[in-house]
Amino acid sequence: MRLPFDSPDQLADGMWLLPRFVETHKLSETLHDITSASPPRQMRTPWGKTMSAYITNAGAVGWVSDHNGYRYSPHDPATGKPWPSIPHQFSKIAAKAAAQTGFDNFTPDVCLINRYCVGSQMRAHKDKDERDETQPIVSLSLGLPATFFFRLEKNGPSQKVQLHDGDIVVFGGPMRRCYHGIKPIAPGNHQVWGSTRWNLTFRKAL
Numbered sequence: 356m357r358l359p360f361d362s363p364d365q366l367a368d369g370m371w372l373l374p375r376f377v378e379t380h381k382l383s384e385t386l387h388d389i390t391s392a393s394p395p396r397q398m399r400t401p402w403g404k405t406m407s408a409y410i411t412n413a414g415a416v417g418w419v420s421d422h423n424g425y426r427y428s429p430h431d432p433a434t435g436k437p438w439p440s441i442p443h444q445f446s447k448i449a450a451k452a453a454a455q456t457g458f459d460n461f462t463p464d465v466c467l468i469n470r471y472c473v474g475s476q477m478r479a480h481k482d483k484d485e486r487d488e489t490q491p492i493v494s495l496s497l498g499l500p501a502t503f504f505f506r507l508e509k510n511g512p513s514q515k516v517q518l519h520d521g522d523i524v525v526f527g528g529p530m531r532r533c534y535h536g537i538k539p540i541a542p543g544n545h546q547v548w549g550s551t552r553w554n555l556t557f558r559k560a561l
């Protein structure tokens with residue numbers, strides 16, 4: 356059995372794993388409220404490809420992608436309305452995780468929500484659309500496990516780590532602009548989240 360969260364596990368300079376940081380079943384109603392107001396959808400890359408994860412957001416702005424490029428938008432293009440706010444329950448978790456790794460007073464204005472089905476993946480990319488890169492990325496995994504990979508050099512070797520339900524990854528400092536992604540999700544059934552993986556990344560974009 357895996358132990359409850361004790362202390363962060365430093366994977367590299369600027370990359371931490373906080374195993375089992377969150378009891379995710381406590382988040383399901385709140386996540387359902389967000390995804391009912393702004394349902395996750397498959398966005399297009401600027402090159403016309405359909406992304407395999409289904410994406411939505413909570414926050415003052417939300418990350419969007421279409422033929423005009425990647426950007427943060429104050430409105431959900433699908434509903435024409437502002438994105439749902441980040442629930443206090445969520446931002447509290449993100450701030451607590453950031454503080455555990457030395458980033459005090461982290462106040463995210465975006466919670467980017469990715470929903471993965473079995474076989475969905477996220478290809479290698481950098482998170483570089485945020486203004487203040489002194490602020491970390493705080494990433495919470497729910498549901499099915501996934502292999503997260505990261506590397507500093509575009510064509511360098513990746514480090515891989517298995518992420519489980521409730522785990523948080525924090526990356527910042529020298530890793531803030533690392534390449535990272537998710538390998539295709541293996542079949543499985545999670546007792547709370549079924550055959551789905553959710554990932555919530557908290558960012559300071561504005």
Ligand code: SIN
Pocket residue numbers: 469477494496503535536537554556
């Ligand atoms: C992302 O990089 O936006 C998603 C990472 C993840 O799903 O863990």
Ligand code: FE2
Pocket residue numbers: 480481482535
């Ligand atoms: Fe990312």
